[in-house]
Amino acid sequence: MAAVIAPVHRRRAKPGAKGGGRFFHVEVRPSNEFVAFRVQPFDSGFERVAGRRADGSWATATWLIGKDHAHLANGRLITDSDAADRLLARLGSAPVHIAGDRFRAKRLGTIARHAACAGTRRSA
Numbered sequence: 845m846a847a848v849i850a851p852v853h854r855r856r857a858k859p860g861a862k863g864g865g866r867f868f869h870v871e872v873r874p875s876n877e878f879v880a881f882r883v884q885p886f887d888s889g890f891e892r893v894a895g896r897r898a899d900g901s902w903a904t905a906t907w908l909i910g911k912d913h914a915h916l917a918n919g920r921l922i923t924d925s926d927a928a929d930r931l932l933a934r935l936g937s938a939p940v941h942i943a944g945d946r947f948r949a950k951r952l953g954t955i956a957r958h959a960a961c962a963g964t965r966r967s968a
Contacts, residue, residue, distance in 0.1 A: 871946065878897055
């Protein structure tokens, strides 16, 4: 009797995971915070991936930076245009390379603002 080989099920690769696309993906917030996504053109060569939260509010999940505005060198995202410089400056921290064309950046301004607000409470 011949042995039956079970099929190998592979997951679909995330966009930008293999490095073959037109954009660098800079994740600002994790995708598990959102229930739906929408891509919006931002500027020539840039796109914003907006995510809708379960409560209905929208926030930026990922920035897509065209490969004609930046390049990858030694695991760092190096900008080639002033527009890309301005966009990365708005992030608040340098993007950290994950894999392929994917990067992750922390929004320091937002975190600091919420941390400051958490300590201030009204006393009745």
